[in-house]
Amino acid sequence: MPAPPRRRLLVAGAILTLLLAGTLVATPAAAAGPLISQGKTATASSVENAGTPASAAVDGNAGTRWSSAFADPQWIQIDLGASYAVDQVELVWETAAARSFELQVSAAAGGPWQSIYSTTTGAGGTQTLAVTGTGRYIRLYGTARTTGYGYSLWEFRVFGTTGGGGPTDPPPAGGTPISAFKNVTASSYEGGNAPAAALDGRTTTRWSSLFADPQWISIDFGGTASINQVVLNWEGAYASAYRLETSTNGTTWTTIYSTAAGRGGVERLAVSGTGRFLRMYGTARATGYGYSLWEFQAFGTLDTSATTPPLLSGPTRPPGTTGQFALTAPADAAMVTTTRRPVLSWAAVGGATSYQVWINVSRTDYDFSASGNLIDLYTRVATVTGTSYTPSWDMADRWTYKWYVTTGSTTSTIRRFSVYVPTLETVADGVNIVAGARDLDRNGSIQPYEDWRQPIETRVNDLLGRMTAEEKAYQMFYNAQAFPRSGWHFGPAGAADLHAALLDSSGTRLGIPFVSAGDTIHGYQTTYPTQSALAAARNYALDYKLGDMQRREQLEVGTRGVLGPLAEVGTKVLYPRIQEGNGENAYVAAAQTRALVAGLQGGPELNPASVLATVKHWPGEGAGGEALIVYDGVTIKYHMIPFRAAMEAGAVNIMPGYAGSSLLDPGGPGAGDSAPILAYLRQNLGYQGLITTDWLPWGSWIGAARAGSDVMGGADPGAVGFSMASFIAGVPAARIDDAVRRVLRIKFQLGLFENPYGDPVNGPYRMHQPSYTALANQASREAMTLLKNDGAVLPLRLAAGDTVVVAGPRATDTSACCIWTSYFHQEYGSQTMLDAIRSRGAQAGVNVVSGDAPNPKVAIVAVGEGSYTHGTQWVKEQPYLPPDQLALIRGFRARGIPVVVALVMPRPYVITDWNADANAIVVTYRGGEEMGPALASLLFGDYAPTGKLPWQLPRLLSDVLRPGGSDVLADATEAWDLPYDLGATAAQRTTLRSQIDAGQQPTPTGNPLYQYGAGRTGF
Ligand SMILES: [Ca+2]
């Protein structure tokens, strides 16, 4: 044991030495490579005691040290793990230093050693030594000491580069690793360093195991991977011995690489292996810590054919004549629960030599602009000669597979079956698996509602029969975070909080899970443009991908609902929420609604991998706003178009809004508690799904339920003044049963009873993937609408050294891109307009100045309204730029500086007064978190604009509102329910109405400053 007094003395002396060294030692050699010694394996000829190991000299901790026995010679050597070109060594001596020593390198642990530095006049302190040498091992060899003690180093730091390479280092593989963002598990993790952090492509996040052996991390590729290279990017805590293994089943493993000389750093390994799983299995650690990987990457190819149906045709409607021969198996309406590859068979047709098999598999490439149910679109998946077919892929869980067979012009009957083969969750939630099902009520046996092999209606009926009146009523309410029996949870919540609430719901008497839904209406984590901006892009295939992206992000953490999309057609300029709608073309609105609903569901119906869409606001608030919907018997047809489309896409949740309807319920209440307005949905549109009200005060809940609403949106059972007993007493039991039946049905369809959870540990690392950001960027680009481009000011033609000014309140506004709880994500690198123009300008050598500059070549002026939701930022009746924003434009104009206006336009503005003052106008809408980069790319001509206005822009405010008027029907000069009528004559309005009445697309008319659909294609 060291003598305590000496130790204190030495520590004090060393601190003094370090302080002096800091002022006296010259700056390190400029060309030093990175630090390559820290955390590596160090060994020494001796140690003074157990508290001064060799490793203490390479641990990066200035308060721990290696110290040798008090004798000569002594050495300490570091295994760098691979051959390095060493260019600098830094020695931080404790008071007991070396007077004479050498630095030596070697390719092998035992030498021979080559001297790269030598001295006989060492004075201790901190020595920064420029050296040249190559080797895997580096040694300090001391022959004379400065004191009577031994040799003692606080730190032994070696700098260099991987000059020599190693025989196992292949060239870097190109492209994205096939492991990126895949499912991953590990033997353990610590400190929040989840396994998925090693697959997220970010070298700032890492997986770290517990401090024990062995430990493993295993990637599930979801299909067979052929792996030719593995890259292990180790944190300081690396494996000195480990193996890489593949497996087809996650149980039996084949070693494809092993080493007992792991070197840490970045190990790039040429391997050859196949399997669905790849794992790193560590058996020895280089440090006292665990195993820690910044990144674990596999390269090669991935075969997804085992999970992907062959698409041998486009999405196809069945022939007009069917039923000409019989299908044999599966039985009609069968539940397939034992295989994902059920044998399909049919009766032979005389003379037939081949048969074509058609199934309504889920696709991403439907024609979303076409009417008709998506679930009735079939794909040819095989042509066979016999009378049976076994799918070549694992069929995903779906409730309504439909199929038929054709031979020549002869077509079988159409039958249906479902496939449900759930993976039961294994979260420690107190719910055990009994007889292959979750024992939700924890009574040791499986009741019908717990048995996923039972038909959904059987499960619904069984569960309903077990519920008390109070339990039923809670299913119609929100606030599950406080009331675990509530059926619904208002999101978005943090992943851990949501998980905790889900655990609480599993602990209720019957274990009924809730659905979490929030106002993340244009993206859960990755935020895409609002729907009105998407209506400028009109790329419905892209809309599907955006919905699908949102679905994937939500499933990661178990958020299974969303309070969107909107099926509204924006025909009233002064409706603040026109920004959330789809523009004024009902057919565009319909296509977008179909695409977003299908994307959120991941197919043409609600299934166990879906997010539940909430289509709103019934019965079409675009025709008047949240106060009153004014359409009549003709124009209602126009506003119903996107709601019908939502149903065709399989939507099963619709939200009535606050507005009443002067047509459907004259003088009556808002839609949520109006029986006639809800009856119109059920009876005239044939809607069978769930009705969730908008957020109503508690005094309206009984009335809403009695009127036919099934779920009280946002409703808190603990609201002051409310009692559940009064709700139960006030709403007929049959009405409650009707509502709860729909709620439960949807939860069974979502597969929540088998797996209510997401992955709060790993899921967040799979948010905001680069491919997701790219989709948001594409959508924003395609929305950007170039209204004018006088003198071809765009794209900017600038020389290196030119100055551009970026001005206006929206240039640095991080929230103007977005509304509700879809956000700008600075933490993921989202850029404001100024940020983005600055970084794009830097590429061109252009100076980008915020605010103003003496003689800029051009001014980019970012104006419009900041973020808002229910109420506009400006006075609602003033949909035009305020004086300060206008002055910015005119100020630059007056100085002869070309002005490009970037217009954040969430609703139609009157821009007539300054239209001529702008050389170019780019409408950005609320373009999502990539709005800044998308704008910058447009300005510099990286792509050509294609966006088209989703609304007419009024020429005069008086085309919207009587002068001095307010936002009431009596003061309106446009028809709130008609599209394309700004500045229109009575005759033009008559034409619009007759077109709508006849089911024709109305033709844009009137006298707007910019017509619906305006926008330059190209510059
Ligand atoms: Ca990482």
Ligand SMILES: [Ca+2]
């Ligand atoms: Ca049970």
